[in-house]
Amino acid sequence: MIQSRRSRIGNALTYAAVIPLAAFFLIPVIWLVSLSVRTPQEVFLGASRLIPEAPTLANFGQVLTDGGFRLYLWNSVKLAFLGAAGAVAFAAPASYAFSRMTFRGKPALMMGILAVQMVSGLVILIPLYRYMDRLGLLETHFGTTLLYISAGIPVTVWLLKxxxxxxxxxxxxxxxxxxxGRFETFLRITLPLAAPGVASALILNVILNWSQFLIPFVMLSESAKWPISVAIFNYAGATNATTTQLLAAACLVAVVPTLIVFLALQRLIVRALTSGALKG
Amino acid sequence: MSELVLDGISKSFGDTEVVHGIDLTVAENEFVVLVGPSGCGKSTTLRMVAGLEAISSGELRIGGERVNDRSPGERDVAMVFQNYALYPHMSVAQNIAFGLRRRKLSRAERDAAVLEVAKLLEIEPLLDRRPRALSGGQRQRVAMGRAIIRDPQVFLFDEPLSNLDARLRLQMRLEIKRLHARKPVTTLYVTHDQTEAMTMADRVVVMNEGRIEQAGPPMEIYRNPRTRFVAEFIGAPAVNLFDARLTGGSDDGLWIELADGTRLSVPASRRAGCESYAGQPVVFGLRPEDIVIEAGDGPVAPVQMVETMGAETLAYLGFGGTEACARLTGDSVPSRGDQVHLRLGLERMILIDPTTDRVIGAA
Incomplete structure (x- = not known):
C-alpha cells in the first residue's frame, strides 16, 4: 500500500514536471500549425483565433508548388544525405581501429574526439569561415558538405565503435x-553485422544535418544554394504580415520530415545511442 | 595432412611469459589433446598455432615448413571455436563454403563439396537456414563442416564442446572421434575436461602454468603420472592422496604408515623404486577403483557417504586420517555408518615425493 501510494505521488510529481516541459516545446509548434492553416485575413487576429474559422491548406499548396522552395528542400536533402554518408564513411575505419586494435594513447584519442564534439560551433565559426575562404570552398555545396561531415564524425565514431x-x-x-585479410574481414564480416548500428548512425546524421543552420548560413550567401533552414530564416527576416501564413507552412514542411523519421525510427535511434551504455 | 611441430614455443604479454617453451610434435593424422586447468596456457598455445596470437619465441612448423610469420589464412589450418563463430548473416551452406573462396572452384564444384560435407555431418536439411535457427549441436556441426571442407593440413579445436549440454557433449565427442577415424587429419584439440582428453586423444598433453607436465597415451598418463599435478588432474573422481611415511628396513619389508597409524606393506613388485625413501614422508595415492570393499584381513573403515550412480557406487570412507573415495562395481552397496573391510590395489599405488611433487620411480 505504502509502496503504491509512494509511486502514485511519484507519478504526480513526474507529470507536474513533464507537462510544463512538454508545453514549452509544443506551444510554438501548435502556434505554427495554427498560423499555417489561416487565411491572410485571419493572421491579423493573432492568438484570439488559435483555431481559425476558415482553415485552409492553400498555404501548403503554394509553398510546395513554389520552385524556389522546392530547390531549398532539394538542397537540404542533398547536403543532409551527402554529409551523413561522408561522416559514416570516414568514421567507420576510425571506429574499427578504436574497436579492434590496441595502440598507445587510445583512451586519450577517444576522449579527444569527444572533446571536439563539445566545442560550440559558434566559437569556431569565424576561423572556419577564413579557412574555407582560403581553400576557395565558400559558396559551394562541396565545402558545406565537408563541414557537415566533420561535424558529424565525432558522434559517429563513438556510435559505430x-x-x-x-x-x-x-x-x-x-x-x-x-x-x-583485415580489410576484407571488415567489409564482409564486421560491417554487415554492424549494419543496424551503421544505419542508425546514418539516420542520426541525416536528422542532425537537416536541422543544421550555422554552417550553411555562414558558407552560402547565394540563395539558390540555401538549404531550407537558411531559406526560411532569410524569408523571416524579410517577412511582412501578408506572408506569415506561408512562412509558417514552410516551417512545418521543413520540420515534418525529421519528425516523421524520428518517430518512425525512434526505437532504432535510442538503441544506437544507448547501446553499450550497460552491459548485457 | 602433415606433421605439426612446436619447437620451444613461448608467449609473453609484456614482461610476463605465459607459455614457456613448449616442445610438442603432433604426428601426421595424430589426435593430440591439450588439457589443463583454465589459465594454463593451452588456449594461447593453440592460438599461436592458428596464427591468432603472435609467437614470442620458438619455431612452429607445419609439414616441415616454418610458418611463424604466415597469416592464419596462409597456414592452411582450420579451427573450430568454443562458441562456434558462425557468420550469422550467412546461411549454413554459405558458412560452410566460406572457407573455399580462396580455391578457384566453379559454383557446381563448390556446391558439390558443401553437399558432401553436409552429408558427412548429417546437416543436409539445414543448408538453407541461418545459424540463429539452429540448436547448439547443429551449430557445432556446421562449424566442423566449415573446417572439414577446407581439407586443411591441421585441424584445431578450441574447447568445442563446452557450450553443449552433457548429453550432447557425449554424442559430439563420439562423433568427432568417429569423424577422425573416417577422415584422419593431424589434430590439436584443447579442453579443460579431463574426460574429453582421456576419451578422445591418441596422446594427451597435460599442461600447467604454461608448461607441459606430461605427454603420453591416455592410459599411460592415467596409470603412470609423472607429477602430483597430473595424478590429481587426470581421473574422476580424483585420485585419493594420503600423507604417509615409508618405514622399515630391507629384511622386515617396506611399510607405508598412514596418518591414522594404518600400516600397509609395499608389494614386492613396487619395492625397488622406493627403498631409498625409507624413513621419509611421502604422499601415498590410490585411484578410487583400487579400493575394494571385501571381507578379509584388510583394514577396516567406516562408510561416511554413499553416492549410487547405477553401474557403480562411490563410497566415501574414513580412512588414512582423511576421507577416501572408493569406486565400487557390483550390486552390493554399503550403507552409511557400515564398517567395511578394504582390499587395496597396492601394486598400482602412486607414491609422490612431497618435497618435489614428483612421482617416485617415474621417468
Whole structure:
C-alpha cells in the first residue's frame, strides 16, 4: 500500500514536471500549425483565433508548388544525405581501429574526439569561415558538405565503435583462418553485422544535418544554394504580415520530415545511442 | 595432412611469459589433446598455432615448413571455436563454403563439396537456414563442416564442446572421434575436461602454468603420472592422496604408515623404486577403483557417504586420517555408518615425493 501510494505521488510529481516541459516545446509548434492553416485575413487576429474559422491548406499548396522552395528542400536533402554518408564513411575505419586494435594513447584519442564534439560551433565559426575562404570552398555545396561531415564524425565514431564492439571477435578470427585479410574481414564480416548500428548512425546524421543552420548560413550567401533552414530564416527576416501564413507552412514542411523519421525510427535511434551504455 | 611441430614455443604479454617453451610434435593424422586447468596456457598455445596470437619465441612448423610469420589464412589450418563463430548473416551452406573462396572452384564444384560435407555431418536439411535457427549441436556441426571442407593440413579445436549440454557433449565427442577415424587429419584439440582428453586423444598433453607436465597415451598418463599435478588432474573422481611415511628396513619389508597409524606393506613388485625413501614422508595415492570393499584381513573403515550412480557406487570412507573415495562395481552397496573391510590395489599405488611433487620411480 505504502509502496503504491509512494509511486502514485511519484507519478504526480513526474507529470507536474513533464507537462510544463512538454508545453514549452509544443506551444510554438501548435502556434505554427495554427498560423499555417489561416487565411491572410485571419493572421491579423493573432492568438484570439488559435483555431481559425476558415482553415485552409492553400498555404501548403503554394509553398510546395513554389520552385524556389522546392530547390531549398532539394538542397537540404542533398547536403543532409551527402554529409551523413561522408561522416559514416570516414568514421567507420576510425571506429574499427578504436574497436579492434590496441595502440598507445587510445583512451586519450577517444576522449579527444569527444572533446571536439563539445566545442560550440559558434566559437569556431569565424576561423572556419577564413579557412574555407582560403581553400576557395565558400559558396559551394562541396565545402558545406565537408563541414557537415566533420561535424558529424565525432558522434559517429563513438556510435559505430559501440556497434563494432558488439560483433564477436571470434567471427573475425574465424574469417582470418578462412583466409581473409583485415580489410576484407571488415567489409564482409564486421560491417554487415554492424549494419543496424551503421544505419542508425546514418539516420542520426541525416536528422542532425537537416536541422543544421550555422554552417550553411555562414558558407552560402547565394540563395539558390540555401538549404531550407537558411531559406526560411532569410524569408523571416524579410517577412511582412501578408506572408506569415506561408512562412509558417514552410516551417512545418521543413520540420515534418525529421519528425516523421524520428518517430518512425525512434526505437532504432535510442538503441544506437544507448547501446553499450550497460552491459548485457 | 602433415606433421605439426612446436619447437620451444613461448608467449609473453609484456614482461610476463605465459607459455614457456613448449616442445610438442603432433604426428601426421595424430589426435593430440591439450588439457589443463583454465589459465594454463593451452588456449594461447593453440592460438599461436592458428596464427591468432603472435609467437614470442620458438619455431612452429607445419609439414616441415616454418610458418611463424604466415597469416592464419596462409597456414592452411582450420579451427573450430568454443562458441562456434558462425557468420550469422550467412546461411549454413554459405558458412560452410566460406572457407573455399580462396580455391578457384566453379559454383557446381563448390556446391558439390558443401553437399558432401553436409552429408558427412548429417546437416543436409539445414543448408538453407541461418545459424540463429539452429540448436547448439547443429551449430557445432556446421562449424566442423566449415573446417572439414577446407581439407586443411591441421585441424584445431578450441574447447568445442563446452557450450553443449552433457548429453550432447557425449554424442559430439563420439562423433568427432568417429569423424577422425573416417577422415584422419593431424589434430590439436584443447579442453579443460579431463574426460574429453582421456576419451578422445591418441596422446594427451597435460599442461600447467604454461608448461607441459606430461605427454603420453591416455592410459599411460592415467596409470603412470609423472607429477602430483597430473595424478590429481587426470581421473574422476580424483585420485585419493594420503600423507604417509615409508618405514622399515630391507629384511622386515617396506611399510607405508598412514596418518591414522594404518600400516600397509609395499608389494614386492613396487619395492625397488622406493627403498631409498625409507624413513621419509611421502604422499601415498590410490585411484578410487583400487579400493575394494571385501571381507578379509584388510583394514577396516567406516562408510561416511554413499553416492549410487547405477553401474557403480562411490563410497566415501574414513580412512588414512582423511576421507577416501572408493569406486565400487557390483550390486552390493554399503550403507552409511557400515564398517567395511578394504582390499587395496597396492601394486598400482602412486607414491609422490612431497618435497618435489614428483612421482617416485617415474621417468
Amino acid at each position: 559501440t556497434s563494432f564492439d558488439a560483433v564477436p571477435m571470434e567471427l573475425e578470427e574465424a574469417a582470418a583462418i578462412d583466409g581473409l
